Amino acid sequence: MRKVSPRLVAIMMASVVSVTSIAPVIAYNHVTVNAAQLQHQAIDWTFTGNGKVDNDKIQLSGAGDNIGITNIKKEDNYAVKAKLTQGEEDGAVGVIMGAKEAKDPKKGSVVANVTPSTGAVRLICFQGGRNNDLQKEKVFDELKNKDTYDFDISVKQRHLTVKINGVKVISMEITDTIFEGKVGLISFNETMTASDFSVEDIAIPKATAHLTNLQVTGGDLDKKYTQDTNDYAITVPNTVDKLSITPTVSDNGTVTIGEQKAENGKATEVSLKIGSQEIPITVTSTNGAVETTTLHVLRNVDGSAYTVPTRPQYHFSQAMGWSNDPNGMLYYKGEWHLFFQHNQARTTWGELEWGHAVSKDLIHWEELPRPLNYQEDNGAMFSGCGVVDDENTSGLFGDEKGPGKGGLIALYTQNNELNGHRGQDQCIAYSKDNGRTWTKYKGNPILKWDEDHLKDTAFRDPKVFRHDGKWFMVLAGGILRIYSSDDLIHWNIESTYKGSDDIGNPAGLRVETECPDMYPLTADDGTTKWVISEGGRYYRIGDLKKIDGHWTFVQDKDSDRYVMNFGPHSYAAMTYYIGNGETTNGKPENRRIMINWASTWADGYCNNVDKVTGQWGYNGFFNLQTELNVKKIDGKYKLVQTPIDEYKTLRVNEAATKLEDVTIPKKTENSENLLSGVKAGQYEVVAELTPQAGTKEVGFKLRTNKSGSQETVVSYNTETKKVSINGEKSGTHPAGQQTKNIVSDAIVTEKDGKVKLDIFVDESSVEVYGQDGQVTGALAVFPSVSSTGMEVYSEGGETTGNITVYPMKSIWENKITDANTATDLYISTDSGSGEYNVGDKISVNAAISPMKADQKVTWKVSNNKSNKVKVVKTEDDELQLEALKEGSVTVTATTANGLSRSIDIFVSAADDGISLSDWKQHGGTWTISENSNSCTGEASGDAFLMSGTKISSDDYIFESDVVYHSGQAFALLFRGQNPDSTSAYAANVDTQRKGSTARIFTFGGGTGDIGKDGNYNLSEGQKYHFKVVVKGNQYKVYIEDKLVLNVRDVKVENNYKEGRYVGFNVFNGKVTFQNMKVTPLEVKVPTVSDKLALTAGEKAAIDVSNIEDNSFNIIKYKSLDKTIADVDEDGNITAKKAGTTQIETQVTTFGRSYTYKTQVTVKEKEVETPKVSITATLKGNAEKTVTTIKDVKAGDTLPAWNKAKYKAAGKKGYVFAGWTYNGKIVTKMPESDKNITLTAKFVKVTVGKAGSLSVRSKAGKGVGFVARSTQSVNKYGEKRGFRFRYSTSKKMKSAKYKTTGLAKNVYTKTGLKKGKKYYVQVRYYYYDSTNQKVYGAYSNAKSVKAN
Secondary structure (H helix, E strand, O other), X not given: OEEEOOOOOXXXXXXXXXXXXXXXXXXXXXXXXXXXXXXXXXXXXXXXXXXXXXXXXXXXXXXXXXXEEEEEEEOOOEEEEEEEEEOOOOOEEEEEEEEOOOOXXXXXXXXXXXXXXXXXXXXXXXXXXXXXXXXXOEEOHHHOOOOEXXXXXXXXXXXXXXXXXXXXXXXXXXXXXXXXXXEEEEEEOOOEEEEEEEEEEOOOOOXXXXXXXXXXXXXXXXXXXXXXXXXEEEEEOOOOOEEEEEEEEOOOOEEEEOOEEEOOOOOEEEEOOOEEEEEEEEEEOOOOOEEEEEEEEEEOOOHHHHOXXXXXXXXXXXXXXXXXXXXXXXXXXXXXXXXXXXXXXXXXXXXXXXXXXXEOOOOOOEEOOOOEOOEXXXXXXXXXXXXXXXXXXXXXXXXXXXXXXXXXXXXXXXXXXXXXXXXXXXXXXXXXXXXXXXXXXXXXXOEEHHHOOOOOOOOEEEEEEEEOOEEEEEEEOEEOEEEEEOOOOOEEEEEEOEOOOOOOOOOOOEOEEOOEEEEEEEEOOOOEEEEEEEOOOEEEEEEEEEEOOEEEXXXXXXXXXXXXXXXXXXXXXXXOEEOOOOEEOOEEOOOOEEEEEOOOOHHHHHHHOHHHHHHHOEEOOEOOOEEEEEEEEOXXXXXXEXXXXXXXXXXXXXXXXXXXXXXXXXXXXXXOOOOOOOOOOOEEEEEEEEEOOOOOEEEEEEEEOOOOOOEEEEEXXXXXXXXXXXXXXXXXXXXXXXXXXXXXXXXXXXXXXXXXXXXXXXXXXXXXXXOOOOEEEEEEOOOOOOOOEEEEEEEOOOEEEEEEEEEEOOOOOOOOOOOOOOOEEEEEEOOOOOEEEOOOEEEEEEEXXXXXXXXXXXXXXXXXXXXXXXXXXXXXXXXEEEEOOOEEEEEEEEEOOOOEEEEEEEEEOOOOOOOHHHOEEEOOEEEEOOOOOEEEEEEEEEEEEEOOOOOOOOEEEEEEEEEEEEEEEEEEEEEEOOOOOOOEEEEEEEOOOOOOOEEEEEEOOOOOEEEEXXXXXXXOOEEEEEEEEXXXXXXXXXXXXXXXXXXXXXXXXXXXXXXXXXXXXXXXXXXXXXXXXXXXXOOOOOEEOOXXXXXXXXEEEOOEEOOOOOOOOEEEEEXXXXXXXXXXXXXXXXXXXXXXXXXXXXXXXXXXXXXXEEEEEEEOOOOOOOXXXXXXXXXXXXXXXEEEEXXXXXXXXXXXXXXXXXXXXXXXXXXXXXXXXXXXXXXXXXXXXXXXXXXXXXXEOOOOOOOOOEEEEOOOOOOEEEEEOOOOEOOOOOEOEEEEEEEOOXXXXXOEEEEEEOOOOEEEEEOOOOOOEEEEEEEEEEEOOOOOEEEOOOOOOEEXXXX
């Protein structure tokens, strides 16, 4: 890197109000000049890579990025223009904006560039040395292969416009400060010359026209219209499908509403889609100034959305689309605000924004227009939090500070993830109208990952609380950090929890999590304890103390990392921030209330739920809200969780079933079920149970059906003192569903052994609270609508107690109707995927919307002629089958009013999958799921998990879904030597190896990297399907079905020639591997004839069979006695004299070598008796006579087909294959004592797509290229011909052609333009029996630069 300071002219146009003076790169001075002046200023440049100034032009050249940064610093309202001339290379040229450091522009900057060879335009953001695209790459044909590119870029009122050669290529809103900084130029693998470079300020005129009044018909503004407010919220029912908007505009301004031109004082109708949307109302003054007022509108779903099967009836769920983590929750002015990760347009994860709902009672919720939407320049709005900045410490609510002067603040993570990942940053938004509309802070981001002590891109999920007169923030996405701030904008690190090299953590505590929360609670003994929640899965208890000037969490001595929710479906727990002085029902509101997302990322479960609930338009709901307290239990402070009291208002007390002082009999075949008469789908069970002598287990079977195929079991084990949930028969199981071994920690019962269970059952949820909240567990379940039975049981002995079952009212009662006519039908299988193995039991279930409709259907099984499945039992809404044979069948359900839907069921033979239960861990931390189809590895350095199951074949396909959470690298291991060793090949992806992230190398010895590297970009948090095909020494790696690596290990003898164990590796990161499977492949062992009998002078060929077609096969032959029989390189044997010898054949296929010996016995040639001379007539196509041969004898050689002489008797498109006699092909004149006729046999010519082509620039004299293909002769002796073509267009427009004929497979072309890129193709042809060419398809085009 070097710095030069030549005088490069920057022309500041006359319209400019102010310009940046030219100063050393370390200083920035602003000089105001007269608008009429024409300024010429010198610019200082700082170069990274190869750059210089030559004759007032900037030149950048060389491999990689070469960058020149000026000393001109801009924020908003500026324009950059440059004329960029490209060189001869195949790279990219562009302009840089927002460079934070001239000496290291990749620490922070934005690049707009074009690749001349393709016309592709990209907008790239650098941060901390990483980058991502701000928009998806776009290709413009009109920008291909131009010599010069005129860039015209404007950043105006936080809107970016990029024009190249007059073509508008980018237009986008800016919500970040990424464009604030210095400007410059960049080239990548390209020589670039820049001229006419200028930077101008854009004058922003003051608006003269304003929106003075606004009337809306069809919906109400959330507040009265005033000119001082630019954002309004409107919520309308589903029946309102349009708004009528009447704007009043002053001073001759023009107005648009959305994309419609509107008239002053007249109504404009705007159609509404279901869900959230924004309607901008833009007023333009005569001088071009623009003012925009935005209506944030939510059109609600139809009430039927709340009556579909699976819809929870007293758990909150969003009306439509996807949801995950709760975030931003707060209580302010008598309203509870629940924000959550949301995408209303899809039912799987992606392109996240925030959803928003409010409630007066924490039970009944109303959704509001989305508060924070997906932003084009920074991607998804990840999790965060909300606080009440009552005293306006942030200064975002005006100049006045003090109680009541502030408003609401949301802090969130921007993910920066489009096509790459430049790391995660923290941002804020604020609301002045009780959370109805939100404004993103123009100074975002307020905290960047590369400013953090740990320098880790996994930097997300901020949760803020107030303590000791300061704001504190916990955030993680990996390692926990604690920050502090006085104003919510400027943050200082207090402590980190990596366990080493930390700030403010002298105890070396390691805390690694997502979605952290931290809060104080007063224990039952009056002690204040601080709780750290690790995503709602685990928690720690301790104190928040100031140690050596740093606020630090100190975990209690002898305390542990405790389970927060033992069920699998409870994640990302968050508590509400409660504003000062808030009350509930006249009493101070000081409860600590928490809510969780009722799902999990484990095993891809949450996205797989789409297969179940996505049919009904949503995916995701939330657990019950719980009040948190701390109690001392067995001498240790523990967290207890109890459902908030508000849920008691949903109990239908008059319909409750109460069993007081009852005895639950010992479970036998004939024992009484005390709850046999209770039928419900949504209810609460309150039980106090005292197991008697001999009782081992007491519990409840919930959501049972008539056939006994469905039940969810909640039980208490008297020996372990643990509560468990079993969902093995709970209904439909989305892939990744955990169903068994869901067990709590031990609880402390009362002295008499009494255990208390509070169980909440909803349409798709079972939650249990044990012993007044000592333990809690949540399981999402998807039973049939008609599975409404329940049972209480006691195993091993009796149990006494009190049981009350409360039916629960729906929280959607004001939205739903009493409709009971079937409007939609959905069928599913209990496996969720419809895939089973032979011998499995299959349950197919029907669900009809609304839930009040008759759930009866008729069933039909088709495509089952060979009895692939057997019908076991038919119920109104369930069909039970047994899988008998491999194959697929179709099951159709039909309602009484004619609704019909089908599902395909696939039956496979025994699965070749491997079991995780036999795997061996080597380093790092590995977590293996209960259902053994998922494992997560975390490590600093290398961590390995090797299989203990030996694969049944040396060749196989090893595949796995991979969730890349964070970190540097991971690998699928194959050809493992044994489970106690890490010696294996690694199919590795390393995110820090730019441009060559994918490779195969050897672990535990060997020669290291194998073959050529590949490249595949990963995004954190995304799932990818990896497949490794292992055949001998050839290894292919596919990611998302794309071939990324295809290598041969030519040194396999020095590495791992065989190996039947597989495994996983993680390096400096966290990765989850799911749905792993190994499919054995047949290893073909070649066969060779072991004996041949020949006559001296006779010829034969060694037949090598059972060998796969592989271009790298090698076959070598050797005669052990050439005087008896010799063999050529193609395996053709010539018998020489009588005797016996051996022909040795060595076959190498896929790196495996085999040696065979063929015994050849040669006898002397017998003396032939004189043969009779006859006449032979040769005939061709359609019995046309080819020729007549006189005086021939048996054994004479038959003539070949002369294409030129015999073409009239040939067959067009067919090649001559031989002469036939009596239906058989003969090569010699057959024996006969009479004249005979032989007929030509023709075979259709098949010419495939050309596959062999290499192209290089021509060396020596002449500018051009040399193209080469491969000569070949087909099995009928026909030589291959070649026809080449070339063009400057990849689509071969205006191509030039050259036929080189049969003998020449090389085409040399000269006289071309030096440095110009050309595309070359070749096609093959053969001559047919009529002497006409038959062509095949052209090869793939290959490019070359003429030299």
